[in-house]
Amino acid sequence: MRCKRCRTAPVAIALPRHHTALCAACFDRYVVDQVERGIKQYQMVRRDEPVLVAVSGGKDSLGLWDLLNRMGYTTTGVHVQQGIDGYSNASEVKTRAFAEANRLPLVVHDLNREYGGGVTAMADTSRRSACSACGTVKRYAFNKIGRELGFQVVATGHNLDDEAARLLGNLLRWQVDYLVKQSPALPASHAKLIRKVKPLFRLTEREVAAYAVLRKIDYVIDECPMSHDANSLQYKAVLNQLEHQSPGTKQFFYLEFLRRQPLGVDSTAEEVVLNECIRCGEPTTGTLCGHCRVVAPLTQTRQAGADPAGPGGPGAPAAPVSVDWHA
Ligand code: SF4
Ligand SMILES: [Zn+2]
Numbered sequence: 001m002r003c004k005r006c007r008t009a010p011v012a013i014a015l016p017r018h019h020t021a022l023c024a025a026c027f028d029r030y031v032v033d034q035v036e037r038g039i040k041q042y043q044m045v046r047r048d049e050p051v052l053v054a055v056s057g058g059k060d061s062l063g064l065w066d067l068l069n070r071m072g073y074t075t076t077g078v079h080v081q082q083g084i085d086g087y088s089n090a091s092e093v094k095t096r097a098f099a100e101a102n103r104l105p106l107v108v109h110d111l112n113r114e115y116g117g118g119v120t121a122m123a124d125t126s127r128r129s130a131c132s133a134c135g136t137v138k139r140y141a142f143n144k145i146g147r148e149l150g151f152q153v154v155a156t157g158h159n160l161d162d163e164a165a166r167l168l169g170n171l172l173r174w175q176v177d178y179l180v181k182q183s184p185a186l187p188a189s190h191a192k193l194i195r196k197v198k199p200l201f202r203l204t205e206r207e208v209a210a211y212a213v214l215r216k217i218d219y220v221i222d223e224c225p226m227s228h229d230a231n232s233l234q235y236k237a238v239l240n241q242l243e244h245q246s247p248g249t250k251q252f253f254y255l256e257f258l259r260r261q262p263l264g265v266d267s268t269a270e271e272v273v274l275n276e277c278i279r280c281g282e283p284t285t286g287t288l289c290g291h292c293r294v295v296a297p298l299t300q301t302r303q304a305g306a307d308p309a310g311p312g313g314p315g316a317p318a319a320p321v322s323v324d325w326h327a
C-alpha cells in the first residue's frame with residue numbers, strides 16, 4: 001500500500017484517527033508538524049529560549065528531546081536517577097548514551113546520592129505510594145534545577161494518552177482544582193517556579209513510539225516496576241478500548257476539553273497563595289512543601305541516633321543539586 005500523502009513510498013504506519021496511512025518520511029513530517037502546532041498554539045517556548053527537557057530514558061522524553069533538538073531549540077536534559085532496582089540504572093545509561101551521541105548537555109540528579117535513598121525508600125518512610133513520592137520529588141527537582149541553571153521553562157514528554165488518562169482520572173473523581181489547571185502549558189505562578197510545557201500533547205503514545213523507532217532512538221522499553229501502582233494504566237486501557245472501537249475518541253476527548261478551556265490556563269487566576277517552605281524555601285501552599293514531606297522522614301531515619309536537628313532535620317536546607325555535563 002502507498003502513502004496517502006506522497007502516494008509514492010510504502011506505508012510505514014496507519015493513523016486510523018486521521019483516516020490515513022503514511023510512509024516514514026511523511027510520518028516524520030506529520031510528527032514535527034504536530035509538535036510545532038502545539039508549541040505555537042500555547043506559545044510554549046520562544047525560538048531563542050533555552051529549554052530544559054525532563055528525560056527519563058523512555059520513548060516519550062527521548063523522542064521529545066530529539067524533536068526539540070532537530071527543530072533548532074537549545075536544549076539541556078535533566079534526568080532524575082530514582083534508585084529503583086532493575087529499572088533506574090538502565091534508564092540512566094540510555095539517557096546518558098543519547099546525550100553523548102547527540103552532544104547535548106545533561107544534568108543527572110541522583111536521589112541516592114543526594115538523600116541516601118531512592119524512590120522506594122522515600123515511599124516507605126513517608127508512607128506514600130512509590131508514584132506519589134516519585135512524582136513529587138521529580139517535579140521539585142525539575143523546577144529547582146531549572147531555575148538554578150537559569151531556565152524559564154521545562155518540557156516534559158507527556159503525550160495525548162497521558163493527558164487523556166489524566167483528564168479521565170480527574171473527571172472520575174471530580175477533582176475540579178486539577179481540572180482547571182490541566183493544560184499543556186502552565187505559567188510560572190511564583191518567582192521561584194518556572195513554566196511547564198508538554199509539546200507532545202497532540203501525539204498518541206503509539207505515534208511517539210513509532211517516531212522513536214523510526215529515528216532509531218535507543219530507549220528503555222521496560223515499564224517501571226512500580227507502574228502497577230499507577231491508576232493511569234487502567235484509564236489508558238479503557239481509553240484504548242474506546243479508541244479501538246471508534247478511532248479518534250481519545251483525541252476528541254482531550255482536545256475538545258482543551259478547546260473549551262481558555263488558552264494557556266492561568267493558574268494564578270485561582271489566587272492560590274504560595275508560601276515559602278519552612279525547610280527548603282521552595283513555594284508551597286502550606287508550611288512544609290510536598291518534597292520535604294517526602295524526603296524528611298528518610299533523611300531523619302538515616303540520621304537516627306545522630307543530632308535530630310542536624311542536616312535533613314526541620315529547618316535544614318534541601319540537598320544540593322549535582323550536575324554532570326556531557327559534550
Ligand atoms: S511508574 Fe511511578 S515510580 Fe515509576 S517512574 Fe512512573 S511515577 Fe515514578
Ligand atoms: Zn509519504
Ligand SMILES: [Zn+2]
Nearest residue numbers: 277280289292
Ligand atoms: Zn520544602
